[in-house]
Amino acid sequence: MSTPANTVETFANQEYKWGFVSDIAADAIPAGLNEDVIRLISHKKNEPEFMLDWRLKAYRHWLTMKEPEWANVHYPAIDYQKIVYYAAPKTNVDRPKSLDEVDPELLRTYEKLGIPLQERELLAGVAVDAVFDSVSVATTFKGKLAEVGIIFCSFSEAVQDHPDLIKKYLGTVVPSSDNFFAALNSAVFSDGSFCYVPRGVRCPMELSTYFRINAMNTGQFERTLIIADEGAYVSYLEGCTAPMRDTNQLHAAVVELIALDNAQIKYSTVQNWYPGDKQGRGGIYNFVTKRGACRGVNSKISWTQVETGSAITWKYPSCLLIGDNSVGEFYSVALTNRYQQADTGTKMIHIGKNTTSTIVSKGISAGHGQNTYRGAVKILKSASHARNYSQCDSMLLGDKCGAHTFPYLEVKNTSSQVEHEASTSKIGEDQIFYCRQRGISTEDAVSMIVHGFCKEVFRELPMEFAVEAQKLLGVSLEGSVG
Amino acid sequence: MSLLEIKNLHATVAGREILKGIDLTVNAGEVHAIMGPNGSGKSTLAQVLSGRDVYQVTAGEVVYDGKDLLSLSPEDRAREGIFMAFQYPVEIPGVSNLYFLKAALNTVRKHQGQPDLDAMDFLALVKEKMALMEMDQALLSRPVNTGFSGGEKKRNEIFQMAVLEPKLAILDETDSGLDIDALKIVANGVNSLRGPQRAMIVVTHYQRLLNYIVPDFVHVLAEGRIVKSGGKELALELEETGYVGIEEAVERA
Numbered sequence: 001m002s003t004p005a006n007t008v009e010t011f012a013n014q015e016y017k018w019g020f021v022s023d024i025a026a027d028a029i030p031a032g033l034n035e036d037v038i039r040l041i042s043h044k045k046n047e048p049e050f051m052l053d054w055r056l057k058a059y060r061h062w063l064t065m066k067e068p069e070w071a072n073v074h075y076p077a078i079d080y081q082k083i084v085y086y087a088a089p090k091t092n093v094d095r096p097k098s099l100d101e102v103d104p105e106l107l108r109t110y111e112k113l114g115i116p117l118q119e120r121e122l123l124a125g126v127a128v129d130a131v132f133d134s135v136s137v138a139t140t141f142k143g144k145l146a147e148v149g150i151i152f153c154s155f156s157e158a159v160q161d162h163p164d165l166i167k168k169y170l171g172t173v174v175p176s177s178d179n180f181f182a183a184l185n186s187a188v189f190s191d192g193s194f195c196y197v198p199r200g201v202r203c204p205m206e207l208s209t210y211f212r213i214n215a216m217n218t219g220q221f222e223r224t225l226i227i228a229d230e231g232a233y234v235s236y237l238e239g240c241t242a243p244m245r246d247t248n249q250l251h252a253a254v255v256e257l258i259a260l261d262n263a264q265i266k267y268s269t270v271q272n273w274y275p276g277d278k279q280g281r282g283g284i285y286n287f288v289t290k291r292g293a294c295r296g297v298n299s300k301i302s303w304t305q306v307e308t309g310s311a312i313t314w315k316y317p318s319c320l321l322i323g324d325n326s327v328g329e330f331y332s333v334a335l336t337n338r339y340q341q342a343d344t345g346t347k348m349i350h351i352g353k354n355t356t357s358t359i360v361s362k363g364i365s366a367g368h369g370q371n372t373y374r375g376a377v378k379i380l381k382s383a384s385h386a387r388n389y390s391q392c393d394s395m396l397l398g399d400k401c402g403a404h405t406f407p408y409l410e411v412k413n414t415s416s417q418v419e420h421e422a423s424t425s426k427i428g429e430d431q432i433f434y435c436r437q438r439g440i441s442t443e444d445a446v447s448m449i450v451h452g453f454c455k456e457v458f459r460e461l462p463m464e465f466a467v468e469a470q471k472l473l474g475v476s477l478e479g480s481v482g
Numbered sequence: 483m484s485l486l487e488i489k490n491l492h493a494t495v496a497g498r499e500i501l502k503g504i505d506l507t508v509n510a511g512e513v514h515a516i517m518g519p520n521g522s523g524k525s526t527l528a529q530v531l532s533g534r535d536v537y538q539v540t541a542g543e544v545v546y547d548g549k550d551l552l553s554l555s556p557e558d559r560a561r562e563g564i565f566m567a568f569q570y571p572v573e574i575p576g577v578s579n580l581y582f583l584k585a586a587l588n589t590v591r592k593h594q595g596q597p598d599l600d601a602m603d604f605l606a607l608v609k610e611k612m613a614l615m616e617m618d619q620a621l622l623s624r625p626v627n628t629g630f631s632g633g634e635k636k637r638n639e640i641f642q643m644a645v646l647e648p649k650l651a652i653l654d655e656t657d658s659g660l661d662i663d664a665l666k667i668v669a670n671g672v673n674s675l676r677g678p679q680r681a682m683i684v685v686t687h688y689q690r691l692l693n694y695i696v697p698d699f700v701h702v703l704a705e706g707r708i709v710k711s712g713g714k715e716l717a718l719e720l721e722e723t724g725y726v727g728i729e730e731a732v733e734r735a
Contacts, residue, residue: 425575428572429536430572431572431573431574433534434571434572434574435574435582436555436556436557436560437532437556437557437559437560437565437566438565438582438586438642438646439557439560439586439589439590439593439646440557440585440589441557444585444589448574448577448581448582448585449576451577452574452576452577452625453575455576
């Protein structure tokens with residue numbers, strides 16, 4: 001994630017460096033992918049040799065891979081040669097000229113969520129001159145973090161200023177050959193966030209709250225790397241409750257987390273990419289690889305996600321529990337409405353002794369939505385006395401949607417304990433009527449019942465985020481009943 | 483003007499006629515008991531009045547507090563002061579009793595132009611009403627009706643009624659599934675809510691409840707019609723003759 005100052009600067013630099021003075025010139029970067037495009041990306045970003053080599057290696061591997069077909073999602077084939085891989089600032093040509101040209105329903109949602117007018121334009125992708133009011137806020141924020149030794153900057157900046165850290169940790173959790181989308185991301189990633197919390201430091205604030213607008217400029221292949229050194233703690237928030245629009249349909253991000261001895265990382269996401277119109281057209285494909293490695297003893301990584309957006313979500317935030325006594329957690333709410341499809345879940349790989357993991361997944365399907373939980377718990381022979389608790393609950397609204405659960409369990413020793421609970425429920429007419437008879441409208445009743453269903457997950461979100469997420473869920477469910 | 487005036491009410495469910503012309507007038511301050519054998523339409527009447535849409539009103543009219551009741555949504559009826567104590571209160575997992583009731587009360591207050599009750603005032607009100615129903619305060623933080631015993635559910639209904647202070651309360655078989663001690667507590671709660679501004683329709687199969695909630699009027703429903711009306715003594719009469727006796731008498735008449 002870039003700071004506003006940096007984003008503006010990068011904008012300017014890139015255009016001048018290449019002499020692009022008009023939008024048309026910026027468009028001239030050809031679509032398609034080959035080694036030259038990757039060299040060009042690396043060159044534009046002024047990357048050191050090792051980065052280019054890393055990208056090329058990933059690309060060469062990607063060429064040998066096939067797009068995965070096992071997920072329970074359906075979409076027309078993606079033509080990877082039609083994508084423009086250089087994430088230059090978007091041209092104004094394809095953008096709506098004003099809010100009048102934006103899907104009115106999107107605007108209504110902004111209004112309901114209370115998004116300030118200026119932000120609405122940015123979120124809807126309207127071609128406006130970016131005026132970053134938050135520049136000063138962000139600068140103070142960065143200063144405060146620097147005081148305690150925390151590095152928090154855009155990925156590109158980190159490559160320039162902290163190449164040793166990048167070299168040491170990049171791709172160590174999600175190898176560039178990990179899967180089709182991760183390999184693609186590794187080859188062409190545009191930008192993202194980098195965070196390093198030094199030994200013994202507890203990050204004094206939730207990271208990234210101030211950056212919600214600017215995060216949009218990181219493009220469709222985002223790369224995030226967070227390292228909590230021994231005894232460090234960081235809570236990181238990603239995303240935005242406002243529905244975000246993007247002309248790029250495919251988003252393939254990679255997030256890597258590394259927790260050393262006694263370190264803790266809490267990573268919270270509210271994902272609300274444009275889900276498409278009522279018929280499901282034009283929504284984002286969100287194919288993300290997120291993984292955390294609990295490398296140290298007593299380390300802990302906690303994923304909390306609220307997924308309400310995107311036409312298709314393909315995402316399994318996972319934990320590698322390597323250090324003894326390390327802890328992995330996954331709390332998820334995934335909502336699919338209209339024609340949305342989500343195939344999401346987690347993997348907990350127990351390697352160290354006494355490692356524990358908790359999975360709480362709440363899937364809500366409405367409209368024609370298809371919601372799949374896919375989770376794997378693997379307890380290796382070395383992970384003696386490991387414990388896992390999984391709870392997967394699905395809720396259905398209406399009779400055109402679907403909920404599917406695929407839990408995979410693999411236990412290689414006898415001292416470990418695995419518990420799995422699952423339930424499927426329907427919001428009943430009688431529940432809604434009961435609420436209405438007490439004066440509560442149908443919409444409020446649905447929202448109340450759904451919140452009740454998701455409570456265990458919302459509890460894990462940072463306070464302000466939890467309030468926004470509840471509101472968002474209410475808005476996302478509008479019109480799904482009655 | 484009467485609080486509730488039902489004229490020639492006909493209602494069907496899945497094409498089958500259940501109510502076949504009900505006439506009933508209820509004034510503020512009165513308690514009316516509706517009795518009748520299983521399948522006579524007692525619960526249907528309660529559900530139709532509260533706006534359950536599985537029932538279709540095919541004829542007749544209902545005027546409540548000067549308004550055309552049948553044109554109002556269930557939530558608007560509730561906001562206008564109609565409360566139904568459910569025969570089978572519904573469980574809502576994850577939603578605390580306290581939160582639910584506060585949402586309900588504040589919606590009703592808003593509709594009546596009153597400001598929201600803040601958390602402190604609300605808690606004070608709730609505690610007072612819980613004491614009335616001899617309810618354990620721990621039930622407040624538990625999810626609505628979830629894991630409640632049958633008796634706790636019924637008490638919870640009357641407790642909600644005490645908090646919401648309706649103008650017209652409809653009690654649908656509130657006595658079913660209650661032992662005698664629970665019945666007394668529920669009846670006490672109901673009696674404490676009787677007043678000149680409030681009317682109640684008590685639907686019950688058994689006379690037993692009416693020993694504790696003494697009605698002003700008793701109506702006997704059979705096959706979708708009110709076949710006999712009278713004072714509280716009618717309930718006792720029924721206890722002796724049973725519904726069969728009443729039905730036979732009606733047929734002979």
